[in-house]
Amino acid sequence: MGKNNVFTNDIKEVIINEEEIKQRIEELGKEITNIYNDDDDIVMLCILRGAILFMADLAREIDLPVVFDFMDVSSYGASTESSGVVRIIKDMEENIEGRHLLIVEDIIDTGRTLKHVIDMLQTRNPKSIKVVTLLDKPERRVKKEIDADFNGFEIPDEFVVGYGLDFAEKYRNLSFIGVLKEKLYI
Numbered sequence: 001m002g003k004n005n006v007f008t009n010d011i012k013e014v015i016i017n018e019e020e021i022k023q024r025i026e027e028l029g030k031e032i033t034n035i036y037n038d039d040d041d042i043v044m045l046c047i048l049r050g051a052i053l054f055m056a057d058l059a060r061e062i063d064l065p066v067v068f069d070f071m072d073v074s075s076y077g078a079s080t081e082s083s084g085v086v087r088i089i090k091d092m093e094e095n096i097e098g099r100h101l102l103i104v105e106d107i108i109d110t111g112r113t114l115k116h117v118i119d120m121l122q123t124r125n126p127k128s129i130k131v132v133t134l135l136d137k138p139e140r141r142v143k144k145e146i147d148a149d150f151n152g153f154e155i156p157d158e159f160v161v162g163y164g165l166d167f168a169e170k171y172r173n174l175s176f177i178g179v180l181k182e183k184l185y186i
């Protein structure tokens, strides 16, 4: 597990290591750079808090003018199950009318969070809305219409932590994605 030894006893398995994350983000950065074909800037919207590390690393792999913005959305509290209630704790600051919006997520699970965010932001008339997620759990999708334009890794239906993802606010600073031992959350 490398540098995050303090968490060794809590992690059942590393499913994506630091190097794999780095390589995939480089690829995603190239894909994203190649897809936009005008000179307009892109508003990269980080969905707090989980996507913060992904946003920071991905932005440096995109060779286009980008603007950073942040939205704090919560649907989980301290549980591992989606409540279905999505709260906007902090809205974004930029005016996105007529501009490209790239939503940056750490994980799409039920799709409830993203559905809520996209529905809300579409009413502000951006030029385009695209979604990039580091992780996708398609088996768990409740909002079937929700999908990412760019996806780092498809993962099975297991609760993961690390590289921004938490359990009760812990484990976000792990440099890899791992599965938490069940005894810690069941």
Ligand SMILES: O=P(O)(O)OC[C@H]1O[C@H](OP(=O)(O)OP(=O)(O)O)[C@H](O)[C@@H]1O
Pocket: 047, 048, 049, 050, 051, 073, 074, 075, 076, 077, 082, 105, 106, 107, 108, 109, 110, 111, 112, 113, 114, 165, 166
């Ligand atoms: O597809 P869904 O089932 O809606 O789940 C995905 C959402 O859940 C997590 O956020 P969380 O509310 O845990 O907040 P956090 O990013 O601050 O950890 C994650 O960051 C996504 O935003």
Ligand SMILES: Nc1nc2[nH]cnc2c(=O)[nH]1
Pocket: 107, 108, 109, 110, 158, 159, 160, 161, 165, 166, 167
């Ligand atoms: N930390 C964490 N948050 C999630 N939100 C939705 N799925 C997950 C998951 O597997 N881990």
